């Protein structure tokens with residue numbers, strides 16, 4: 673079994689991966705700043721801050737790959753985002769370089785491109801959605817993608833950035849009928865990012881095979897991602913409860929949805 677270091681392992685996505693990656697042949701070294709509530713058989717636990725480079729080098733030693741999830745997973749103040757998200761991404765990449773680990777998977781987010789408008793028909797490709805962050809959180813994901821690019825070009829690492837949509841147990845808003853990434857597909861996506869041969873620097877959307885998707889999955893599928901789930905099974909109930917989505921509403925017309933609305937400002 674190949675050993676993968678997962679940072680932010682106690683979080684929402686970390687917990688999903690800890691459940692699913694072992695079945696895909698990965699042994700886990702799970703790092704979080706808080707102890708895991710449930711260390712599983714065969715799992716190594718590291719309690720450390722992903723923003724501590726010395727601790728990250730220790731934790732990365734002997735791993736074949738790193739999945740970096742640690743960080744604040746939504747909008748916050750600039751000092752918090754800067755010191756937590758940007759610093760830990762640097763440490764994940766720098767620790768990989770220093771220990772000779774060549775594959776890093778980074779949990780980016782759709783919010784790196786949040787102000788990108790929905791195309792007038794058709795699907796939005798990653799290459800047509802350059803950085804356009806909707807929040808300080810989105811800026812930290814742009815920095816993540818930029819750092820990943822640097823470590824590929826300068827040091828020859830393979831770095832796959834996942835622009836994750838809405839990774840929840842099930843969709844709870846009508847926007848998420850288009851942006852949902854199911855737990856099972858989260859595992860498939862990360863496994864594909866870990867195993868794709870020589871991806872170099874790749875940026876791919878992370879969504880399920882939703883009927884209402886408007887983010888193109890061609891690039892993700894080319895890396896080996898085969899999504900199985902579709903949020904459409906929740907559509908009738910969500911639309912009955914919340915109303916029919918209006919495509920002109922900014923929540924549905926921009927990649928970042930509600931993060932692009934003024935009331936989402938961290939200072940409000």
Ligand code: 15L
Nearest residue numbers: 745746781782783837838839
């Ligand atoms: C994200 O990046 C967040 O981590 C998550 O909490 C959701 O807000 C998600 O994006 C989304 O866009 O639904």
